[in-house]
Amino acid sequence: xxxxxxxxxxxxxxxxxxxxxxxxxxxxxxxxxxxxxxxxxxxxxxxxxxxxxxxxxxxxxxxxxxxxxxxxxxxxxxxxxxxxxxxxxxxxxxxxxxxxxxxxxxxxxxxxxxxxxxxxxxxx
Numbered sequence: 001x002x003x004x005x006x007x008x009x010x011x012x013x014x015x016x017x018x019x020x021x022x023x024x025x026x027x028x029x030x031x032x033x034x035x036x037x038x039x040x041x042x043x044x045x046x047x048x049x050x051x052x053x054x055x056x057x058x059x060x061x062x063x064x065x066x067x068x069x070x071x072x073x074x075x076x077x078x079x080x081x082x083x084x085x086x087x088x089x090x091x092x093x094x095x096x097x098x099x100x101x102x103x104x105x106x107x108x109x110x111x112x113x114x115x116x117x118x119x120x121x122x123x124x
Contacts, residue, residue, distance in 0.1 A: 024082070031078075035071060042067075 028078075028082075032075075035075075039067075039071065
């Protein structure tokens with residue numbers, strides 16, 4: 001019975017972390033939709049307005065290209081941040097698991113040391 005309780009308790013943190021991932025994805029999706037909507041609005045306004053002379057048109061186009069590169073850079077940085085945060089979470093979990101294993105081994109060692117010392121004393 002104890003094992004099933006331990007298994008159950010180990011599953012709950014996993015469910016919480018999955019829920020957090022879903023929330024992050026929804027938040028990211030909403031941000032991306034907002035960015036795309038604003039980009040679409042700017043593009044629609046630019047195509048509906050009458051075309052200015054060629055000099056003015058090229059400067060407008062270069063601003064649009066710059067905003068695209070800014071958007072790409074921002075999305076890339078956000079993606080890198082998410083990847084690094086996920087990597088940190090993985091490493092933190094690994095360290096926690098290793099610390100628990102070390103504690104378990106230390107406890108086993110401490111429990112077995114008195115028996116070994118007692119056995120050595122009896123053999124002398």
